[in-house]
Amino acid sequence: MKLAIEDVYKSFDPFTASSRRFVLRGVTLQAAQGEFLSLLGHSGCGKSTLLNLVAGYIKPDRGRILIDGTTVEGPGADRGVVFQEYALFPWYTVHENIAFGPQVRGVPAGTAQEMTQRYIALVGLTGFEHVYPDALSGGMKQRVGIARALANEPTVLLMDEPFGALDALTREAMRQELLRIWLQVRPTVVFVTHSIPEAVALSDRIAVMNLRGTLEGIIPVDLPRPRDSHAAQFLEYVKALEQMLMVDRKSSATREPAALSEE
Amino acid sequence: MQDVAQLGRLRRVRPAAVDYTRWVTIATFFLVWQLIAVYNAVHQVFNPVFLPSPTMVLRAGRDLVGRGVLYLHILQSAWRLLIGFSLGTAVAVVVGILVGRSRRLESIAAPLLDLVGPIPPFALLPIFIIWFGVGELPKLVFIAYATFLPVLAYTVDGVKSVNPLLIRSAYSLGASEMQIFRRVVLKSALPNIFVGMRVSLALSFSALVVAEMIGADAGLGYLIIDSRNFFRMANMFLAASLIGVEYTLFSLLLGRVEARLFRWRKGGYAHALER
Numbered sequence: 362m363k364l365a366i367e368d369v370y371k372s373f374d375p376f377t378a379s380s381r382r383f384v385l386r387g388v389t390l391q392a393a394q395g396e397f398l399s400l401l402g403h404s405g406c407g408k409s410t411l412l413n414l415v416a417g418y419i420k421p422d423r424g425r426i427l428i429d430g431t432t433v434e435g436p437g438a439d440r441g442v443v444f445q446e447y448a449l450f451p452w453y454t455v456h457e458n459i460a461f462g463p464q465v466r467g468v469p470a471g472t473a474q475e476m477t478q479r480y481i482a483l484v485g486l487t488g489f490e491h492v493y494p495d496a497l498s499g500g501m502k503q504r505v506g507i508a509r510a511l512a513n514e515p516t517v518l519l520m521d522e523p524f525g526a527l528d529a530l531t532r533e534a535m536r537q538e539l540l541r542i543w544l545q546v547r548p549t550v551v552f553v554t555h556s557i558p559e560a561v562a563l564s565d566r567i568a569v570m571n572l573r574g575t576l577e578g579i580i581p582v583d584l585p586r587p588r589d590s591h592a593a594q595f596l597e598y599v600k601a602l603e604q605m606l607m608v609d610r611k612s613s614a615t616r617e618p619a620a621l622s623e624e
Numbered sequence: 625m626q627d628v629a630q631l632g633r634l635r636r637v638r639p640a641a642v643d644y645t646r647w648v649t650i651a652t653f654f655l656v657w658q659l660i661a662v663y664n665a666v667h668q669v670f671n672p673v674f675l676p677s678p679t680m681v682l683r684a685g686r687d688l689v690g691r692g693v694l695y696l697h698i699l700q701s702a703w704r705l706l707i708g709f710s711l712g713t714a715v716a717v718v719v720g721i722l723v724g725r726s727r728r729l730e731s732i733a734a735p736l737l738d739l740v741g742p743i744p745p746f747a748l749l750p751i752f753i754i755w756f757g758v759g760e761l762p763k764l765v766f767i768a769y770a771t772f773l774p775v776l777a778y779t780v781d782g783v784k785s786v787n788p789l790l791i792r793s794a795y796s797l798g799a800s801e802m803q804i805f806r807r808v809v810l811k812s813a814l815p816n817i818f819v820g821m822r823v824s825l826a827l828s829f830s831a832l833v834v835a836e837m838i839g840a841d842a843g844l845g846y847l848i849i850d851s852r853n854f855f856r857m858a859n860m861f862l863a864a865s866l867i868g869v870e871y872t873l874f875s876l877l878l879g880r881v882e883a884r885l886f887r888w889r890k891g892g893y894a895h896a897l898e899r
Binding site: 436 | 796798
């Protein structure tokens, strides 16, 4: 397994609190080499928290996260991250942003240059190398974000609602772009989204998270790519997922506090 | 991209029109000054010695150039300012980054700054002279000190307001602490640091003049005091004007550096609407 999440608990309440509310309660999940795994759920279900744990920005209260068998202790270049807000360095050009990873990791200048050019071409930004992020549209910014993360050739690519800030048309186009890039490079992807059709269109498997902080279920999507979002089979998946999420909303509109205990 | 380039071109046309009125205003100012001085020289509304005309100031400048001392004063002041200002800025940026990064250091530094900050630097000059003697050192330290506090405040603010998402993304790209510091924190705080430098530049010049008025044997501040002792009004006007010119040049230089460093930055009020 490229990525293994083992019985992870996370609360943002202090350890001293009498009853701590857990955002994640015993989540166990794996992703295989080259797999496209989506985390789907309502906002507040802890899917971004889980991604931040994998990225190493925050630490689990219990359980552990393994990348290629090694426990995650903090952020690192083996896990590339693409953010909803892009998080590009505004003082660097497109080229400099994408070259950042190879440069800081000490890749020789010539190789770094070649890698950067390759990933610029991959995401279709040739001709925009020397433009600053400020001058780019949202879709183009996220192309830079994806290329920047991929240029490091990470073991796992973590994407936190990467198309959440884009308009519907751009979003659809970027979905297809991501699919094309993924098929070409074949990275292991963990993709956080609250859009059901997006998850169905892209994923090998969809991990559905509920508001209690546990996994509602894991749905493998057995459809050949590219997927037609109007096909009957596609819509069946959408319907099934909608039902899973609807049930969840009714049963746990509020999250009651719970002590950290074996459940 | 086309739009951006065009926007730049459009913007360049307009200031030219503004510059025109600018020069008219400046020329009118000197003309009116000249007329008043000449009129007063003839009709003696007040003692003509009090207000030399611009041409008299120019003549005083030519005399000083002829005696070979004017360049000395100009260079002395420029050099002092450059050293003092650079020193103060460098120390302030280093301290500011350390303080801005650590909450504990900040809690130590903040009350100290509240304690020393309200004291105008000029109040401390005599103390500096007693501590560091009458040579070049107290002047440079004094100018550096005047520069230090504003740059420090702005640097701390800049470091504290770095977008944490950028730090996260740099860590995930494999950057070390040092690389994050240089390529993210410093870059992000730099616009703030430059605002601090702009604020400080005016203070540094004031500090320069005051320092040169007290116990110097060269420099434009010294020229003012020396001319006062001999009641050479034209020389005083000349020295004051030259300080203004030096300030303008330093300010322009700072602006040039800023424009080069912050090409990535656009926006703000001027870019909100096309007018």
